Structures are given as structure tokens and as C-alpha cells.
Amino acid sequence: MADGKAGTETARAAPVPHFHVTSFDLGHGPVEPDPAVMQSGHVSVASYVDHERFEKEAALFGTVWLNIADESDVAKPGDWIVRPVACRNVSVLITRGADGVVRAFHNICTHRGMQLLWEESGNGSRFTCPYHAWTFGSDGALRSVPDQDCFPGLDKDASALRPIHLGIWEGFIYINLAPQPAQTLEAFVAPLAGRFQDLPIKHFSRQATMGARIKCNWKLLLEAQSESYHIRALHARTVSSMMSYSGNPFCHPLYWEALGPHRSWSTSINPQFELSDARPVQQFAFTASAQIITTANPLEDTDSAVNGFRGSEPIDRGDPALWAADNMIVFPHVQINAGANGCWMHRFWPISENETDWQARYYYYEPVSLRQEFAQHYATAFNRDTLVEDNNACTRQQNSMKSGAIDHIQFGMQEMACRHSAAVVKTAIDQLHSLPLA
Numbered sequence: 001m002a003d004g005k006a007g008t009e010t011a012r013a014a015p016v017p018h019f020h021v022t023s024f025d026l027g028h029g030p031v032e033p034d035p036a037v038m039q040s041g042h043v044s045v046a047s048y049v050d051h052e053r054f055e056k057e058a059a060l061f062g063t064v065w066l067n068i069a070d071e072s073d074v075a076k077p078g079d080w081i082v083r084p085v086a087c088r089n090v091s092v093l094i095t096r097g098a099d100g101v102v103r104a105f106h107n108i109c110t111h112r113g114m115q116l117l118w119e120e121s122g123n124g125s126r127f128t129c130p131y132h133a134w135t136f137g138s139d140g141a142l143r144s145v146p147d148q149d150c151f152p153g154l155d156k157d158a159s160a161l162r163p164i165h166l167g168i169w170e171g172f173i174y175i176n177l178a179p180q181p182a183q184t185l186e187a188f189v190a191p192l193a194g195r196f197q198d199l200p201i202k203h204f205s206r207q208a209t210m211g212a213r214i215k216c217n218w219k220l221l222l223e224a225q226s227e228s229y230h231i232r233a234l235h236a237r238t239v240s241s242m243m244s245y246s247g248n249p250f251c252h253p254l255y256w257e258a259l260g261p262h263r264s265w266s267t268s269i270n271p272q273f274e275l276s277d278a279r280p281v282q283q284f285a286f287t288a289s290a291q292i293i294t295t296a297n298p299l300e301d302t303d304s305a306v307n308g309f310r311g312s313e314p315i316d317r318g319d320p321a322l323w324a325a326d327n328m329i330v331f332p333h334v335q336i337n338a339g340a341n342g343c344w345m346h347r348f349w350p351i352s353e354n355e356t357d358w359q360a361r362y363y364y365y366e367p368v369s370l371r372q373e374f375a376q377h378y379a380t381a382f383n384r385d386t387l388v389e390d391n392n393a394c395t396r397q398q399n400s401m402k403s404g405a406i407d408h409i410q411f412g413m414q415e416m417a418c419r420h421s422a423a424v425v426k427t428a429i430d431q432l433h434s435l436p437l438a
Contacts, residue, residue: 014248019416024260027182033423041411048217054353056429058087067334069173078123087350097138105161170199191260204363208380211359216398218348218356226417238386245270254317261331269324285378288371
């Protein structure tokens with residue numbers, strides 16, 4: 001940084017809480033996160049730029065449970081959505097039938113392999129292929145075939161849409177692309193479900209979405225959202241003053257823990273932050289409605305604090321006045337966050353070793369005034385600007401890594417969530433590729 005502010009901090013940093021590592025099981029037996037990565041914090045640059053390494057990670061995405069959508073995306077009978085899993089060359093059709101059951105299928109016609117639905121969403125009980133008009137029901141059954149007499153040996157039951165394993169946890173839809181998943185969704189989320197219940201997202205019915213294709217490895221984006229060490233430097237123009245202060249200049253987490261292949265932590269806020277008269281729009285927005293990561297509630301008659309994740313045992317976050325939000329990584333590619341007055345999440349979908357489809361979603365209370373509605377739009381735009389800083393930095397990071405000038409990166413003690421992410425992915429792909437071929 002040209003002015004040197006971020007590099008000359010002399011304030012005493014807040015202590016870094018202990019990060020206790022546990023074994024995890026993705027259905028092939030318990031294993032430990034890679035010990036070398038956890039101990040040293042060193043991660044090979046090849047894991048971000050090497051195509052062969054990416055192919056191993058793509059194979060992992062074909063075997064584990066993936067958070068692919070919100071259940072609210074198919075809220076009504078007949079609602080359907082299409083979601084790609086590009087690293088597996090799969091298009092997924094998710095539909096809620098007239099019976100209320102949510103199902104998933106490969107979005108491919110069993111006649112000639114045409115992509116069945118070309119739109120992203122809709123409502124209807126039948127799906128007709130645009131190529132030859134074969135029609136399928138929302139239960140996947142083949143309903144009609146034009147000129148069917150010319151298919152004398154057609155087995156309509158065997159020509160149904162190919163199903164994909166699907167489950168729902170805490171309002172999120174999960175799929176598993178494996179023909180026979182190695183574990184149930186319940187087993188996959190058990191470390192999270194055993195720690196947290198009743199995630200607060202359902203309290204927030206108003207949503208805002210954003211996304212982009214980012215030219216960097218998916219893990220770089222996930223790691224950028226897994227540590228706050230960069231906030232003073234990278235976000236000096238946006239959120240730094242809201243989170244960094246003399247008592248915790250480098251934004252150390254208040255607590256964190258490994259939960260099988262997943263992890264959770266709490267971020268801190270600057271209790272001394274004051275709105276500036278130099279930013280009148282921000283000042284108006286922040287006083288018009290309680291913000292996602294503020295514990296202060298200026299409108300107690302219209303906003304109701306949820307206060308993050310609810311633990312099966314109390315979460316020791318320390319001083320409540322310092323708490324900003326709770327954060328959860330659901331392996332391998334999703335982050336879910338909960339503040340006092342809203343939630344947000346990220347999905348990072350690998351495209352190649354150099355590209356990622358990033359999707360973000362923000363969850364708010366339904367506004368009861370135009371002031372609150374404006375405040376929510378401002379909050380979304382403000383967070384977008386902050387995330388653009390992250391995404392642009394990760395793009396430059398990817399380009400730099402490809403130079404070959406360094407062979408490893410190094411995570412510090414305040415970046416233990418990043419260490420854990422890298423260690424779990426490495427162990428998971430090593431275990432997957434050591435299994436005997438079926």
C-alpha cells in the first residue's frame with residue numbers, strides 16, 4: 001500500500017484463538033486434514049494452477065454432496081430451475097412436483113442426448129425437448145413420444161430422465177452426482193448439524209443476488225472469504241474502518257473450530273466505528289435500517305436481531321459488543337454467514353484451474369418502509385463493491401501464481417481456516433484417488 005498505513009500498525013494484536021483440528025469422513029473412512037499443511041501453513045502453488053490437480057478436484061465434486069440451490073428457488077409445485085456443475089459437464093434440473101416432492105434429474109433428453117431445458121427457471125408439470133418434442137413429467141417419467149410407432153422397441157420406463165440424488169438441509173438443496181453416494185446427506189452434514197440447529201436464513205425472506213465468472217481458481221475466492229487478515233489493506237476504502245480498530249487491528253476471529261471437513265468462525269466488528277458526515281448516503285442508509293453486521297438496532301420496532309448461529313452448546317465469542325457475524329464453510333465450496341439482521345452466502349463453482357463461477361445471495365427482512373428498502377439496496381451495492389475488491393485481487397493473484405516465481409504460499413496463524421480448507425481438500429483428493437476402481 002502506497003501510504004504504508006496497513007504495514008506500520010504498532011497496536012497490540014488481539015490473541016488468535018486455538019483452532020482444534022478433527023478427523024473427517026466423506027464416506028470412505030475417517031482421515032485427518034493434511035498434517036504438513038496444518039502445521040506449516042505451506043500450500044503448493046501447483047494446487048491452484050496445475051490442470052492435473054484441478055481434474056482431481058473436479059472428480060471430488062462428482063462424489064460429495066454439493067449445496068446447489070435454496071429450497072425457496074422451487075417454492076411452489078411446478079417450479080423448476082436448471083443449475084450447471086460445469087467441472088463435471090453436468091446440467092441439473094431441479095423440480096418440485098405436484099406432490100410437493102423436490103427431485104433432481106440430469107437435464108438431458110434420453111432420445112438423442114439434447115439438453116432438455118434451455119431456460120434457467122420456470123413453472124410447469126411437463127418438460128418437452130426442443131429437438132424432437134419428447135415430453136417428460138416432473139417425476140422424470142417419459143410421457144409422450146411423437147410418432148411413437150417408429151420406436152417399436154421403446155421402453156418408456158427405461159427412458160425416463162436420469163435421477164440425481166437430492167436432499168435438503170436447513171433450507172438448502174444438496175445433490176450428489178455419484179450413482180451411489182458414499183454417504184448420506186445426513187452423515188455429510190452431521191458435524192454441522194450436531195453443532196448448529198435452526199439456521200437463521202429462514203427468517204429473512206427478501207433476497208438479492210449477484211455473481212460473475214472470475215478468472216481465478218475457486219479456492220482463492222473461498223480463501224479470501226475465510227480470513228480477515230486482508231481487511232486493513234485490501235478493503236481500506238470500504239469495510240476496514242468498520243472492522244479494524246486498535247484493540248484488534250488485524251481482525252482476528254473471536255472463535256473458530258473445525259467441524260469434520262467443514263469449519264466455522266466468528267468475525268469481529270469495530271465497536272468504535274462512527275458514521276462519517278463525508279458519506280451522507282451511507283449515513284442515511286445505515287440509520288434507516290439495522291445493518292447485517294451491526295449489533296446496534298436503530299429501528300427496534302421494525303427489525304429483530306437474530307444474532308448468528310445457534311449452537312447446541314454456547315459459542316464463546318467473548319464480548320458481544322465485538323461480534324460481527326458467524327461464518328460457516330460447507331465443504332467443499334459454499335460459505336454461509338449470519339449477522340444480527342440478515343444473512344449472506346457464496347457458492348464458488350469451479351470451471352477450470354483458472355476460472356470460477358461465483359454466486360452470492362443476501363437475505364434481508366421484508367422492508368416496511370421505503371427508507372428500509374433503500375437501505376437494503378445500498379447494503380447490497382456496498383457489499384458488491386467490497387467483493388469486487390476481493391475478486392479483482394484474486395484475479396491478479398492467479399496471474400502472478402502462474403509465473404512460477406514461487407512454489408508455495410504460506411498461511412499464518414490468523415489464516416487457520418484457509419489452512420484447514422487446503423488440508424481437507426488435499427486429503428480428500430488423495431483418499432479419493434487411492435480407492436480401488438469400481
